[in-house]
Amino acid sequence: EPEVTQTPSHQVTQMGQEVILRCVPISNHLYFYWYRQILGQKVEFLVSFYNNEISEKSEIFDDQFSVERPDGSNFTLKIRSTKLEDSAMYFCASSPGDLGFFGQGTRLTVV
Amino acid sequence: SQQGEEDPQALSIQEGENATMNCSYKTSINNLQWYRQNSGRGLVHLILIRSNEREKHSGRLRVTLDTSKKSSSLLITASRAADTASYFCATRGGKLIFGQGTELSVKP
Numbered sequence: 001e002p003e004v005t006q007t008p009s010h011q012v013t014q015m016g017q018e019v020i021l022r023c024v025p026i027s028n029h030l031y032f033y034w035y036r037q038i039l040g041q042k043v044e045f046l047v048s049f050y051n052n053e054i055s056e057k058s059e060i061f062d063d064q065f066s067v068e069r070p071d072g073s074n075f076t077l078k079i080r081s082t083k084l085e086d087s088a089m090y091f092c093a094s095s096p097g098d099l100g101f102f103g104q105g106t107r108l109t110v111v
Numbered sequence: 112s113q114q115g116e117e118d119p120q121a122l123s124i125q126e127g128e129n130a131t132m133n134c135s136y137k138t139s140i141n142n143l144q145w146y147r148q149n150s151g152r153g154l155v156h157l158i159l160i161r162s163n164e165r166e167k168h169s170g171r172l173r174v175t176l177d178t179s180k181k182s183s184s185l186l187i188t189a190s191r192a193a194d195t196a197s198y199f200c201a202t203r204g205g206k207l208i209f210g211q212g213t214e215l216s217v218k219p
Binding site: 035041048089101104 | 141142144146148151152153154155156159199203206207208209210211212
């Protein structure tokens, strides 16, 4: 069964560094998302991407964040100048329309 | 905001019992979805119910939707230890908005 894959599964980075989280969505899906889950808290929407552009973003998704679909398969989330509070699980999802298909997540730890 | 809020926040039951989780939301929706998350893992979609549907079944899962009350319930019948997980409702107007989740613990 097709699945969304995310790499790496765990990333440790120093405060102030830039990280790129990678996702390979399901190939025939049209909508792509990034979500974040801080430990013990709910899953929070960051950004949605459709037709090669951001369709919606939350107030969390400020200038520190950017997304890209550099080729036909990858979907990346870049976090510039990471802060301690960016430590969380980051989930990528893709959707043909309604249902979201989520990856296993990347655990980002900022030290 | 279109936010699903689940209750209870935590539920502990014995294997074989039924588990009922509730979700309330604030604004109009296209559909409501239930997801499951095993500890530290990704979310797996369980079931979707559209705004014009009142009840839906899938295996041991039964979902109801009351749009007049802006609420939904997820019933898991004959629970198993493997059902232990966090369960989230998510509402969809455009993006998916998740609630805080219900942590279900099923004891053997």
